[in-house]
Amino acid sequence: MKTADTMLDIRYRPGPGRVILTGTQALIRLLLAQRRRDAASGLNTAGFLSGYRGSPLGAVDIQAHAAAALLAAEGIVFRPGVNEDLAMTAIWGTQIVPLFPGATHQGVFAMWYGKGPGVDRSGDALKHANYAGTTRHGGVLVVAGDDHAAKSSTVAHQSEPALIAAGVPVLAPSSVADILELGLYGWAASRHSGLYVGFKTVEEIIDCTASVETGLDVPIILPDIDPDSVAMRLHEPVLAQEARVLGLRRPALMDFVAANRINRIVEPAPGARLGIVTAGKSFLDVEQARADLGLGFARVLKLGMTWPVEPGIVRDFARGLEEIVVVEEKAPVIEDQLRAILYGMAGAPRIVGKRDETGATLFRAESDLSAADVTLGLGRRAQRLLPDEAREAALAHLAATIEAGHALDFGAHRVPHFCAGCPHNTSTKVPEGSRAMAGIGCHFMATWMDRATDVYSHMGGEGAAWIGQAPFTTERHVFANIGDGTYHHSGLLAIRAAIAAGVNITYRVLFNDAVAMTGGQHVDGPLSVPQITRELAAEGVRRIEVVTDEPEKYQGVADLAPGVRVSHRRELDAIQRAIREIPGVTAIVYDQTCATEKRRRRKRGTMADPAKRAFINKRVCEGCGDCSLVSNCIAVVPVETPFGRKRAIDQSACNKDFSCVEGFCPSFVTVHGGGLKRPEATRAAPPDDLPEPALPPPEWDMVVAGIGGTGVVTIGALLGMAAHLDGTPVSVVDVLGLAQKGGAVVSHLRFGAAAGAAQALRVPAGRANLLLGCDALVAGERETLDCLGEQTRAVVNLHETITGEFTRNPAFSLPMARLRQSLARRVGEAHLDTIEATAIATALMGDAIATNLFLLGYAWQ
Structure with a gap:
């Protein structure tokens, strides 16, 4: 095929063709497709997108911002919600537009998005809006993101019961291509019936990248009906609304579904x-x-x-x-x-x-x-x-394949951990004799660390459980963690409730200037530390402290609330010990930018990169682990030497937080000025006698297993785009969860007929042709082992990348020999290639971030 135009616009360009899209990008294209469809029909409509981010719909706002110019050119307005139910109320407002004078359009079609718990919390707004109805040229699609296995949620959730309770019908796309087709039917059904239409999505659909045909004709049949009989009306009595929902709108919906063969x-x-x-x-x-x-x-x-x-x-x-x-x-x-x-x-x-x-x-x-x-x-x-004997044999083989994978899984897992230099490494520490209540956000991971942090709540309820516990315990005080995004979303109400109840609690408002959990977006709306202090003071918080890694930036800042003191983070323990003795509600605003976001901004040149690095002198280091204990940082890594286990700073992972140097240790060396020396090996010319690799067969299944934040998803994106440009059907599913926080991430790539046909998006049990093990520990986990069979070739990086357990246990090490043995037993010694890819890639490129691409090249050769 002719190499496709790979610019962003090609994903959203009108007309037929094959494009590569993620499920999230398909939602953006769907908005554009609806507007273009309306324009072709001579309708003067506009579009509206609002909701609140949350996995698996954590990147809708990122993609909408990226396509902002295209959306605006088509008259589609994007207004991210402060929270889900207010976004739903804004969606409700779009349907009112043609009922009042001054309307500039015949109607507004709208899309709401939110994860399952967001659907739950928006139930009141959704039911009111749905019973009010839609307009003839409007229509509403309610996109619900469900996390059935709670991979990145505090509760497993399913949206159908909440949507049904609100009387909202539910569409269920099965693929990226299905999103584009069913979505158009959804808006048409909403217009025809006067009902909001639910649109259920799950991780495997939304986080899937697929090469799909676009611009296909979606013929929509509209059964005979008086549009005014189902459309929204002003001042309609409540019971008359209900009667129309049940007696007119739902039958109209059923007629539409039957006429358009939505079920097939x-x-x-x-x-x-x-x-x-x-x-x-x-x-x-x-x-x-x-x-x-x-x-x-x-x-x-x-x-x-x-x-x-x-x-x-x-x-x-x-x-x-x-x-x-x-x-x-x-x-x-x-x-x-x-x-x-x-x-x-x-x-x-x-x-x-x-x-x-x-x-x-x-x-x-x-x-x-x-x-x-x-x-x-x-x-x-x-x-x-x-x-059938053959079927019985196939079932027995499948069961044996799964059982073999389970038998080889010996329980070692890569548990997500705070990123290197993460503010929460310090901000979630609890003084001796106290405990903290957890909240929604990256800081939730403190619950599986040694931090006396346990009870958690839904988003916005942080600390409110203490109101019910406090009257019935001798415990006098607790801390509660709340992120700046959650504070802005709805968390301030929890603080107000604690003040009204008169309980003794200290809220730690963790201001890290990014919604790190879903991709580093900014909070939706103006929010600053001074503003937070003034809001807290106005609510009646007794004492407010600001703690930061950069107290100097507050010199001359005059808009903090009166009496607020700014201290260095080194003083956090003393401040917490003092503030817990104050009766009533108190607060600490901990101000430090998200480490991952710092790295991004430094690469983009929008934040200063300090010419300073920390190193550990291995000859002085005694391997005590105090630096890990003080910093909780995974960039402090073990080094085995002839003199025993020592410590080093992984310069590729380090985000220059420098909390590790606060330990009581003479082995640390801080270098000011200059940069890391470029390795000599990178100056050598690459060999010119590399053999041309043999191409794999047309149908090919591949699993990439590695660590979040190291470029595993990039491998899938590169290979997916390459296959798309080559005209090969492809689907890529990234199983992420909390992977971007140093946890396990597994990408499933299916090429050829397996990708083009209606078959499972993940590589089925025992079917992988290749395992690219960017991390041996993730490669050896049960979910990965299940995919492997006797035909699988495995290429695995044997570098020991330590887990968060090392920050608490100085003697901890990964069972690398057992991991290799498990993989060899699974695929056979002849099919297993292991290599110290991290060391080689770092020597070649000067940065471990090149490891996964190096491993891909090794596997290709």
Whole structure:
């Protein structure tokens, strides 16, 4: 194919073609597609985007800002919300536009976004807005981001129950391409029915990068209806609203869904005895199972709308079936509706899903479902109806593959930790005799460190649990951590509640000038340390202290609240010991910029990079670990020498926080001026006799396992773009969780037919052709081991990258020999290549950040 234009605009350019998009970028393209569709129909509409970031929808605002010029040119306004429910209320306002004089457009189509807990907290606003309705040329899409396995959430969540409670129908896209199609149907359904339309997304869809066809015609059929009968009305009595929702709008929705085949029988299988009903991400897992087990004899119904399920297609689908297996994650939303629809139908098939006919678990309701879970479950049901020896052998092989991976996992895991130089390394310390309550944000990770930090709450409830505990305990005081983003979102109300209750609590407002948890965005709105101190003082906080790593920057600052003292972070312990003795609500505002954001800004030239570095003299170091204890920093690493274990500063990881030099140790050397010496090796010309690598087969599955923040996702992005430019179908799924905080990250890359077909987005159990183990520990974790089989080639970096445990245990080391042994047992010694990639890449390039790309090149050769 002709090499594509790779500029940002190509992702959003109108017209047909193949582009590479993430799920998040597909949402941005969807907004543009709706506006262009309206323009082509002669409609003068505008668009509106608002919500609040949170995984898996943590980058919607980043992508919207990146495409700001394109959005503005199409009349689409982006207004990030201070919190989810206020954003929902703003969305409500867009539908009011044509009902008042002065409207500049015929209607405004709107998109709200937020993670599952944000849907929950917005329930009141959502129900009010949904019952009020939409306008004929408006429409609302409610994009909910669900984290079924709580990979980066404090609670596992599923949005359907909350959306259903608000009377909001739910669409469930199964792929990036599905987002572009179902989204247009969603807005059309919202306009036609007068209802808001939910749009359920999960990590595997939103964090997927795929090469997709765009500009395809999406024919929309509008059944006959009086638009005014369902549209929003001013001053409508409350019960009249409810009557229209139930009596007019929902039937109109059902007519639209049926007319446009939102739910489709994708495999009719005449004469079938077994039927499968599924939706969303689970549809791809079902298709993977059908391909692997030869289940072409089963009838398959893919639901585009999971609630309310349109009864007509269910009855048509069920005729002649002996059994229907419902495959869905979490609660039985679809399964329960199918039972209600088919109740009393002559010859109705047996329905199984969460449990089989004996009450035994078939597809668990907790966590999420893997492709292997779905394959094993469907395989058992298929064998019950139509036994087959080859299928039985395939199921046994799959079960053995998973069991082998589990047996080799010996429990060592890369747990996320504060980044090198993170402010929370210091700000979350608790004085002896006290404890702290955790909050939402990166600082939540203090709960699994030795920091006397335990109880946590939902976002905005930080510290409020103490109001209920305080009257019934002899404990006099607690600290509560609250991030600046959470404070601005809704957390100030918790502080107000504590003041009203008269409890003794010190809020530590952690001002790090970035929403680091979701990508380093700025807080949505003006927020500064002086402003926070004035707000706290106005609320009635008894004592306010500012603690910072740069007290000099407050010289001449006159707008702090009266009586506020600014101190260096070295004084934190003394300040906390004193402030906990003061009755009532007190506060410490800890001001230090996010370390990762500092690094980004220094690279961009927007923040000064101090010409200063810390080193450890190994001959003086006694290996006591005091520097790690003081700094809690993962840039302090072990070095094995003939004289025993010593310490060093990983200059590639160091973010120049310099808290490590505060330890009581003569081995530290601080160098002022100059920079790191460039290694001699980088001046050598590369060899010109490298053999040309053999190309892999057209279908190729690859797993990249490494550490968040080291460029694992970059590997997937590079290979994904390369495949796209080559015209090869590709999908890349990044399993992140809290990975950007030094935890495990695994990327699943599928090339060729496997990527182009409707099959599982993650590499199925035992199917990987290549494991690129950028970190041996993540490569040896169970989730990675499950993907490996006898055909897998594994290329693994054997460099020991220490975990956060080392900051607390000076003797801690990784079981590198056992990790290598596990991988060798899994793929075979002949298929395992290990290399000290970090040392070589650092010697070549002067920075360990080159490690993963070096390892990729090694694997390629």
